[in-house]
Amino acid sequence: MDLRAFPRTFIPNPLFDSMESPHSLNTTATATASIELHARPRANINSPDESSESNAENNSPSRRYQMLLLLSGFMTIFQIIGINGVFGIFQDFYTSEDSNIPSARGNDALVALVGTLGSGLTWSGGIFVNPIQARVESVKLVTFAGAAIMSLGLLLASFSSALWQLFLTQGLLYGVGSSLYYFPIMTIAPTYFDRHRGFAMGCILSGAGIGGLVMAPILQVLLDKYGVRGALRILSAWNLGVAIPIAWVIRRRPGFDGMGNGANTRINMVLVKRGTFLYQAFGAFLQAAGNVIPLYYMTSYSTSVLSYPRATGSLLLAVNSAVNSVARIGMGVLADGVGRQNTMICSAFLAALSVFALWYNAARERFIVFVVMYGIYAGGYNALVPTTITDIYGVENYARVNGSIYFIRGLGSLLGAPIAGLILGTHKRGGSAATSVIAGMQLRQRYDHVVVYDGLLLLCAGMCVAYVRWLDARDKGGWKWKA
Structure with a gap:
């Protein structure tokens, strides 16, 4: 087999869905298989194995550097996924009567669009960031620039007094920066990891669940004690402070083509015309749109409909994030036994069922x-x-298809929550006791409409995944129960 036939670009799984975003030990172990095929030094691709192993040993990183890289990667995921995942707490505040932005009060649709713009750009931006990395000499500069832009977006958001300013700061600037940072x-x-790559990446990606678990209660404490302006400024400073040592640590491994060629990430028309790609892309779009809705409206439902205090609403969001993180690992183990596509189909349908029921x-x-x-069921798909x-599609097409699918997932996450906000409509909280009861009943009915919309998105995504399973079996010439 000629290893030169395989692409040299690796695009990691960016979602963790969650809302995005998407991370697990099983995901990483399989997804990084393409790296193992082409991560050896270029000069040794056609040389004997003994020569390759000798040069690999000469370029072997120290254990100390590997530990620093693990910690840096963990903190990167902790920051980005953690902040993305708790925007629902910001939304609950911005739309409340205590909001510092009058036009945002009760306007869930536009406020949700701010959050989905930021998180959607985090993932969709990869289609532009990866070619930039391939052409820029210093990845330290790209990492630090991204973190600085991300922190600048949070800082400027603290001075915002209108919704359009939030779109530019906590939406656009934050999203562009987080993509460059990630x-x-x-x-x-x-x-940098040859023998234990899956374990190493699993350690890094575990920052996703822990980030949401830790960030939710901390953000609520900051909001209660310092207000939204103070919370955003502290978050901005903390993010930049964490990014400086991360940017200092990161560097390309000498002799390894880890960045690849930007051209190899471009999807070709042969793949696009396959029914499997079209339905998988459509399913990814629908699932991303539906997946983000509970994350954005879980806190507001807790406080507005169920009359929980905001601290409890934040705690529920943290619990969901923690369960989701553990479930991704568990679903990955299950998938190895019963089939990855089978597990993915069950996960999609069970997530829809949990929403409806x-x-x-x-x-x-x-x-x-x-x-x-x-939290359990949604983690499986991601x-x-x-x-x-x-x-x-095979390892040889992984980079092309993965980059395109996650670009489409980013678009889906961008649209799901704002449309749910339009269904929810503007609403005023508080007032007299009688008024509050009537308003609460009306608001519960509106949320029921949002739930139906969300459930239908996830149900249709499950149908697309199931149809892809059937198309794949047909294209490969026979049905297998484990797939």
Whole structure:
């Protein structure tokens, strides 16, 4: 087999879905298989194995540097996924009567668009960031520039007094910066681990769940104690302070083509015309749109409909994030036994079922069950997207398809929550007791409409995934129960 036939670009799984975003040990182990095929030094691709191993040993990084890289990657994911995942807390504040932005009060649709613009650009921006990395000599500069732009967006958001200013700061600037911050270390880190690459990347990606778990209660404390302006400024300073040592640590591994050639990430028309790609892309779009809605409206539903205090709403969001992180690993283990596509299909349908059965007209007890169960089921789809891409299209097409699918997922996450906000409509909280009861009943009915919209998105995504499973079996000439 000629290894030169395989692409040299690796694009990591950026979602962790979550809302995005998408991370697990199983995902990483399979997705990084393409790196193992082409991560050796270029000069040794056609040389004997003994020569390759000798040169690899000469270029072997120290254990100390590998530990620093693991810590840096963990903190990068902790920061970006953690902040993305808790925007629902910001949304609950911006749309409340205590908001510092009058035009945002009760306007969930536009406020949600701010958050989805930031998180959507985090993932979709990879299609532009990866070619930039391939052409820029210093990845330290790209990483630090991204973190600085991200922190600048948060800082300027603290001075915002109108919604359009939030769009430019906590939306656009934040999203561009987080994408530049995220991709360098996630592209380079796998090249520094030869024998334990899956474990190493699993350690890095574990920052996703822990970030959401830690960030939610901390952000709520900051909002309660210092207000939204103070919270944003502290978050901005903390993010930049963490980024400086990360940017200092990251560098390309000498002799390893970890960044690849930007041309190899471009999808070709032969793949686009395949029914599997079209339906998988459509399913990815629908799932990303539906997946982000509970994350954005979980906190506001807790406080507005169920009358929980904001601290409890933040805690429920943190619990969902923690469960989701553990579930991704568990779903990955299950997928190895019963098949990745099979597990992905079940995950998509069960996520839709949990929305319909547990969130619709939910009282407190049933809503808590929904928070946990949705965290379990939604984690499966997000974790298994890259592994199914490899299974369906082959390692040689992984970079092309993965980059395109996650660009489309970024677009889906951009649109899901704002449309849910339009369905919810503007609403005023508080008032007299009688008015509050009537308003609460009306608001619960509106949320039920949002739940139906969200459930339909996830259900249609499950149908697309199931149809891709059937198309893939047909194209490969036969049905296998484990796939």
